[in-house]
Amino acid sequence: MFASASPSAAILARPPPLCYTRRMTNVPDFQSKPPNLKSKVADRLPAAYRQALAVVADEAQRRSIGVYLVGGFVRDLLLDRPNLDIDIAVEGDAIAFATAVAAHLDAATAPPTNSKLKTQNSKLLHPQFGTATVQQDDPPVQLDFASTRQESYAQPAALPTVSLVADIATDLRRRDFTINALAIRLTDYTLVDPYGGLADLNAGLIRVLHPASFVDDPTRIFRAVRYEQRLGFAIEPATLSLLHDAVVSGLIDRLSPDRLRHELEKIWREARAPAMFARLAELGILAVVDPALRWDEQLRHQCEAAAVAEPLTTRPLLHLPLLTYRLSDVEQQRVSERLNLDAATRALIKQMRQLREHLPDLLHAARRSDIYNLLHPYPDLVLLATTYALAPYGTGSVPANATALDKINLYRRELAGIKPELDGDYLTALGLPPSKAYRQMLDELGRAKLDGEVPTRAAEEALLQRLVAQAKGELAWMAATLVKHSTASPPSTTSSTPITMRMLAST
Known part of the structure; x- marks a missing residue:
């Protein structure tokens, strides 16, 4: 048959x-x-x-x-x-x-x-x-x-x-x-x-x-749209009628997740991918892939901006995250299962959702170091895709999104590359043995560098010297207090290390 x-x-x-x-x-x-x-x-x-x-x-x-x-x-x-x-x-x-x-x-x-x-x-x-x-x-x-x-x-x-x-x-x-x-x-x-x-x-x-043709191989539905938009052609009327019949009859549902994703991946790699997505939505194809997948002018604006600004190697990585950005957790998981997305793509979509949920924290971040701490855990691709998702469009643009966008751009453009000149080797040179205090001091140095408090190497040295002197003073006081309260007890023979150094090492 x-x-x-x-x-x-x-x-x-x-x-x-x-x-x-x-x-x-x-x-x-x-x-x-x-x-x-x-x-x-x-x-x-x-x-x-x-x-x-x-x-x-x-x-x-x-x-x-x-x-x-x-x-x-x-x-x-x-x-x-x-x-x-x-x-x-x-x-x-x-x-x-x-x-x-x-x-x-x-x-x-x-x-x-x-x-x-x-x-x-x-x-x-x-x-x-x-x-x-x-x-x-x-x-x-x-x-x-x-x-x-x-x-x-x-x-x-x-x-x-x-x-x-x-x-x-x-x-x-x-x-x-x-x-x-x-x-x-x-x-x-x-x-x-x-x-x-x-x-x-x-x-x-x-x-x-x-x-x-579409009954035999429903992937041709996607190919018809891809060739139409790539070449600037039109789907011939009788073919368009057959395509519509195939879509409404549920033939796309018969495609395996891998075959369906493979066709969408071909579209993501196209220079005119935004126009192809718009056509998929116009023909009701996108909604058949998943009802939550919606296309509107804002999404078109975002994808077209990415297509213009980003290299060919990056564009395909952005389209699906943008398409799923406004979906709920349940909807994103359903789309991921329908397309059998790999772990990396699922992680990208999940991290974009997490960042979206933390945008209020980003809005309230006043210091540059606070912005850094909020955004540093996210890979740059997550931040890049989010900048397009937050890009202002039309009169309905959300001012808060513009503020968050400015802070993400500040992080990607400047803050992500700011690093102190000094590291743990300098602390060792000051006579401080390795300890948990290293991390605390270096974190404080990084914060001060981001906030412009230590613009030069000399300023970094002065800050670490002050922190080390403070730590040694506190530990000396702790050691003296411990000795005072332990004079009635026999001295410990478990270690020949001076008590101050043992305490410092365990801090």
């Missing part, structure tokens, strides 16, 4: 061109004959990749089999977008073909490039299906090979069953959207487009290849 990815399944009917209301202005017009793709590929790829693909093409001619560039590289090539993720479909044994390519790459270069063949059985998804990756070290090249195949689904949202097929058209038929169902035959660099992907690229449309 659900093995709908067969070649006989009907392609979605195409609406008339007047329905194409959103089109990227920078998409080339491919209504006419496509440009020479060999020269287009050559212009896009580094020399090492061009040489490697020439080896692939020669091997395909020797074996008289079809070998094709497929996937996102072809789509982005036609859109003039950068992409070096090279996937190659082989009408035959991909592992044997990749093995030959690796050997020819070594023979064709001087000195040898140390090409390596990495094979795996795709055990997570398709144990019976082999793929191969050829990696060249110097210059760096990576080519991923897979035999042409088809997929069938035993039930909605199940992982697919894969079987080998002989032709590229059937392999492209299993793809998620028509714009990803394009291939370039490497022997002559002609475009293979059996499902109208080129027309949809030109029109700026995201279209599934068959009506059961």
Whole structure:
């Protein structure tokens, strides 16, 4: 019933061109004959990749089999977008073909490039299906090979069953959207487009290849939004209707936590992640993940600010904490379970909630040292995410949040890096044996440094000398008092250490 990815399944009917209301202005017009793709590929790829693909093409001619560039590289090539993720479909044994390519790459270069063949059985998804990756070290090249195949689904949202097929058209038929169902035959660099992907690229449309696409694989719901917002396209009307039906029918609930999180993680890494979240919310998808997940203009403002200011490595770490910041403890735990979040992410969300609960204490912190003591226990990522969560937005901004934000920024910008020049070695040099008093004195030194009371090394020395003299004086008085009250008792023979030093060491 659900093995709908067969070649006989009907392609979605195409609406008339007047329905194409959103089109990227920078998409080339491919209504006419496509440009020479060999020269287009050559212009896009580094020399090492061009040489490697020439080896692939020669091997395909020797074996008289079809070998094709497929996937996102072809789509982005036609859109003039950068992409070096090279996937190659082989009408035959991909592992044997990749093995030959690796050997020819070594023979064709001087000195040898140390090409390596990495094979795996795709055990997570398709144990019976082999793929191969050829990696060249110097210059760096990576080519991923897979035999042409088809997929069938035993039930909605199940992982697919894969079987080998002989032709590229059937392999492209299993793809998620028509714009990803394009291939370039490497022997002559002609475009293979059996499902109208080129027309949809030109029109700026995201279209599934068959009506059961979202039923077979509900992760395509998230991918549709991701491609739509990344490329500035629109989800084609019939596809949008199918997507809506899949959402309201509960198909997302059938996804495992790991598969669901994996799709969201892809969105978090996107430059236009805020727009993607907004679209997920608009289509009711975010609420299906968890009813507590809400999107509003304030959250959009926070995520967009982070996307502009933070590097690509940091942005993905901020989106989910911001999305869950206003949730209750119970709601945060429920989201964490639904997405099977790792311990580090759960800790980040929990620490942000704890800091939120301690904001009143931060507001009342008058001294710089008080601010330091309140914020020092939190990792910088927690503080960074909280600065975006507290960022003022619109007329409804809370003044208290602005005050807390100023203090967090002060800590991150200045206080976190303030350290005294002196440490325990200086106390030892003053003749003070190691004891608990060290920590107390150094804490007092740190407080004084933060509050500007000891701006120089000389001032630090004076403070520690005063504290040590005070401690020694107090201990001498304690020792004298103890001696006075113990004159009637025999002297202790348990230790030859002077009593003052024993007391000092135990303080």
